[in-house]
Amino acid sequence: MNYLDHAATTPIHPEVQKAIFEAMNHFGNPSSLYKIGRLEKKVLADCKQVIKDELHAENSDSIIFTASGSEANNLAIKSIIAEFFEEKGHLITSNIEHPSVRKVFEWAETQGFDVTYLPVNEEGLLSADEVAAALRPDTRLVSIMTVNNEVGSMQPIKEVGEVLVKHTARFHTDAVQAFGQEALDVSELQVDYLSASGHKINAPKGIGFLYKKSSAPLLPLIAGGGQEEGLRAGTENMPYIVGLTEAIKQMAARRPEQTTLNKELLAYLQEQLTANGISFEMNGYSESNSSHVCNLWLKGLKASQLIILSDLKDVMISAGSACSAGSLKPSPVLTALFGEESERLQESVRISFGLGSKREDIDEFIAIVKNLAKRQK
Ligand SMILES: Cc1ncc(COP(=O)(O)O)c(C=O)c1O
Structure with missing residues (x-):
């Protein structure tokens, strides 16, 4: 998993x-x-x-x-x-x-x-x-x-x-x-x-x-x-x-190392997307962001398909918050940031890190993204 x-x-x-x-x-x-x-x-x-x-x-x-x-x-x-x-x-x-x-x-x-x-x-x-x-x-x-x-x-x-x-x-x-x-x-x-x-x-x-x-x-x-x-x-x-x-x-004791790990994982995720020719942007991102949550606009890839493919491979990610993800309605947060017409609403997923997160989790996710991108072509 x-x-x-x-x-x-x-x-x-x-x-x-x-x-x-x-x-x-x-x-x-x-x-x-x-x-x-x-x-x-x-x-x-x-x-x-x-x-x-x-x-x-x-x-x-x-x-x-x-x-x-x-x-x-x-x-x-x-x-x-x-x-x-x-x-x-x-x-x-x-x-x-x-x-x-x-x-x-x-x-x-x-x-x-x-x-x-x-x-x-x-x-x-x-x-x-x-x-x-x-x-x-x-x-x-x-x-x-x-x-x-x-x-x-x-x-x-x-x-x-x-x-x-x-x-x-x-x-x-x-x-x-x-x-x-x-x-x-x-x-x-x-x-x-x-x-x-x-x-x-x-x-x-x-x-x-x-x-x-x-x-x-x-x-x-x-x-x-x-x-x-x-x-x-x-x-x-x-x-x-x-x-x-x-x-x-426990959280306070490992906060510095978890923050460093979160940042490394995010950098690795971005590197891997770029290396595999996946066009993406970060939604709602600035240097001051908390290190454990990131939201990715994967251009041209439907989040709903990505969620289903990920689920089949036991990779757990989210489109919008967990509360609204059940219905897969457009995220109110992304709507507030980019407007109702933005294609980002249908093409964005949230990835978030924590205890036990590792590079292999990202490798599995990247494999799914690559697979979907290939099918779209
Ligand atoms: C920012 C924020 N506030 C409040 C809540 C609600 O917390 P709880 O699930 O403990 O009710 C959540 C949970 O997703 C959250 O992310």
């Missing part, structure tokens, strides 16, 4: 699996007052500390565990919408956000909020000046993703954070594709909220978290027993919280 779709999801790291199995031996409820409960409460606090350290967060800031990155995004954005539900106001986001952000903003519009969807350029980037120009006195929230899931463009979050320092608007970033891959420092980025997800960093599906700065408001989506500082009720999923924490440690 040649897995080249780490932006969709990732294999579980063996050390993460081990940590989860071990954690399953401890069944105490962190809210219980007797010893096995108190022990779990300590484990929970230690896990949060690891995440705070990774993000350079203050001790007074919060880490709220969620069941997914989507839930973390919903929690932050809906919370601000709820806070200003009577007054309404203005919200800013980009036009290439993940559906778990975009759809919440679309819903906010139906509830009477004004939303500005900032466009990105062909490199998949917006600028802090554009955010500054869009701000209004009644802007309540700015939500800009850190790294795009389809093209890998990395937004100037730090610069946007600087713009927002003097404004009352809160700042959220969907860092699901960035957390773990990139070294992130929330005090430098000056974000109020940051979302992340376990299954993108070699932990299981079903666990994520929202970082919240201590001064930022948050209203729970799930009311109940007061867990997670009263911000997300429900008895904590301790084995997955432990697994996520182990995945973060």
